[in-house]
Amino acid sequence: MSGSNQKPLEVPEQSEGNEQGSPQWGEPKLSSDRTDFNALPEFAKLPKANSRHKQDHAALAAEFNKDEPRVDWHDETLWWVRQKRDKAAARVPEWELLRDTASRIKDNVLSNLSGYLRQFEEEATRNGITVHWAADANEHNEIVLSILSRHKIDKMVKSKSMLTEECHLNEFLHEKGIDVVDTDLGERVVQLAGEPPSHIVLPCIHLKKQEIGEIFHEHLGTPKGNADPQFLTHAARLHLREKFLTRRVALTGVNFAVAETGEFVVCTNEGNADMGAHLADVHIASMGIEKLIPQRRHLGVFLRLLTRSATGQPITTYSSHFRRPRQGQEMHIVLVDNGRSVHLGRKDFRNSLKCIRCAACFNTCPVYRRSGGHSYHTAVAGPIGSILSPNLDMKKYADLPFASTLCGSCSNVCPVKIDIHEQLYKWRQVIVQEGYAAAGKTAVMKTMNWVLSHPGVYHTAGKTGRWFMLNAPFTVKNGFNTWYRQRDMPTPPKQSFGDWYKKNKK
Amino acid sequence: MRVGLFIPCYIDQFYPQVGIATLELLEKQGCEVVFPPEQTCCGQPMANSGFEHLTKGCNDLFIKNFEAFDYIVAPSGSCVLHIKEHIHDPASQKPPEAASSDRTDISALPEFANFPTAHSRHNIPGKIFELVEFLTDVLKVDKLEASFPYKVGLHQSCHGQRGLKLAQMSELMAPPFSKPQQLLNLVKGLQLVELDRKDECCGFGGTFCVFEEAISVKMGKDRVADHIRHEAEVITASDMSCLMHLEGILRRQQSKVQIKHIAEILNARL
């Protein structure tokens, strides 16, 4: 291989706008004797680090990583939860069989969801529950508002419900002058802090106890500087008891709804769903339509898996089965679609609807643990959020399927065996096909692919290692700065393996 | 048996000694090893970035180079997994179907019409092996003339481990095993160190390493720290891409810890 009499290297034109068009072979752009990569015109076109959207996962994660000790703390806290999960699962000899069974029950649910929804509606109605249907987030919020308005009530308590986060119910009701108090301790903390939850099971896992102490000092009047979890929890208990006793409407989420009996199950450790529901005149339960299971005995499978996967507990403190309203009480169920029925039609992605929101995939995810929940800029973060969110808004969440190394740990911990990492890979294909990939990335990929499909070009691209430094995925993007900023480059050897082979073997 | 040697592009360009070790190792085991000179890349870097539809060229080239061999062996679990799962079959190329309205059914996309992966005539998915599994499962190697008197930390590269199942995964409640460890145990003088997190990802992840630089580097630093904490002198893996990333971090930290591909260790004579 030599640099002197080599013919100029052709590369496809790096067209930024035309992402699906066939490559056109343009003028030579590279020659092997240029060495200042950053000065190359090719790189002028590429996005500078993190310049694409200020709000994409990479940029938000980089922000989070400015405080490395905090990242370590976040990572270790969640890794500890993952280890608790491992220990709890190891105590169940039939663990893998349970996962398999849960996955197959959910396959059955998805294959007959319309039937189970009808059956559930009929049974729940027979039990005296009012069933509502909401096509989207807005309709869900309007239904809740209409129930409140009918009772002329402007205050309510709410227990944990990721669905209402997805629907931005709090913001909606706040605008209408309704006061909503989140009663899960972690959710109350983030609510007082004016932030969304960063984790679906541990909503304020991103906050340190000192910060929570500060928030409580400011909003609940606890003594400044007191950051003792026992003390703060007790302060919240007193603060929230007053809310439970004075609110007449309680909204809860739903973990499972049983088609056979028309009942629904809510799992909490704190007892906040029950405190709210049993003290209120009106209980509203909001659920995504995928939360159904066929029969009550299937709960045995899911309740064995849910909390062991989530926190390593054998079961939550309370697994409450609501079948009929209490005497004199109204009970409402809002069945929410919000994109789920469409998602169901996506063969490669429908399995994500099996999710039981245990967050095991969060806790095991090496990226989540180091980027924090807010870097996903969506209600459900983590690996599962990265495959659910593009369904809701492909453009806005085009970055999320790329926020993964595809290591596959998530799919292995998932109690319903969702092929999470494979769906991440497939979403990447769809997002690129739909034209949501960054232009610079597309250009790079096309060039790289073209060279790699042409061995002649590949082998004459320059000195050993030379072509690679310009084109390999780990060296492109603003020269190789993003590789080089915190990592050294491998030193190119004197000869490539191909060269060695030619000399020594052929 | 005739073995086609697939040397992934970055090994060819940056780590020729890994290719050499792989070749020698296989020859010592009595294989007839051929390196088809026109090979380049498996296509994974593009595919994992969402550009699988561009990789037909790479795929065709791969098939042309390798379909005639009894076995194809590569010192990279990641590339092997990609080929196994995504190589297409030119013999079964269907005409593009009428555009599906469902843009999320990948197989319905016209761009993917020629990507059925399951059973292809060239049977490349059935005869391609990552080096370690080729040694343990096909050649059934149970002794090696190798010696490497160092404390070694084994990095379990995810695609090899979780994709090709080279070792039991810590997430699953199932009996432990490890094919790379099985081989390393045959090396004289080698002492494996225990890690706190025995199969956490290093953060390389293809283009992830540049597009998510902050997390990628942090993951790499944490992996390296785990090995160093347990006094590893050498970090090994069956995937050079992970090691390249870890090496970049080690060198930047001016650490004395070395990286070695598992082929280099299994082929080491001191």
Place this chain on the structure above:
Amino acid sequence: MNESSNTATRNSRDKILNTVHGNQPAPRELPPLPEGTPVAPGDLAPTFITALEAIGATAYIVSGFDRIATMLHEQFPGARRIVTGCPQLNAFAEAAAAAKGLDPHLLENVELAILPAHFGVAENGACWITETQMVERALPFIAQRLVLVIPHSSIVPNMHAAYDRIAALEAEAPANTYGFSTFIAGPSKTADIEQSLVLGAHGPISLTVFLLDEELSDAGYF
């Protein structure tokens, strides 16, 4: 809800059901349910008690309600308001009848609630209690401390057996067909602040479970 939003809901219902129906995949069979490996053979009570203790509760095997009353006297000497759903303890506490049908808010100052439950689950320490046993739905949650009484012989190995048992209970007596019921496993708790476990989040700060074994002589256990 007014007329117009009713119509909207109905439209959404049909729309959702139609889309779901059109998009759902081909039928998939339900799998057989595992029975679960028994945690330990024979007497399940020790396993149940170990599970309970691991989740922050206390358990005692007792010979009868007299014994329970004595122990509660010793353990909660200062409790001002005690409500029970066990008629055998009416002399000791406010009877269910008095509290039943009350505005649940009036239970706010209950310091101790003593309630019967149907059975316990060995694998996780949970007790199954149905509405009729609770006096009021709110009581097991709003009381500062909770005591549950279950038959010693009632422990089932795991959650699969638990749901079989629930079905059997309903078949036995229509009264067991609950409008509300719950598994209670330990005192109310949270670990939301830096994963530090704190007992007594919103509900009871302690849970005591008595395993009632009428065959037992009073002598042995304490």
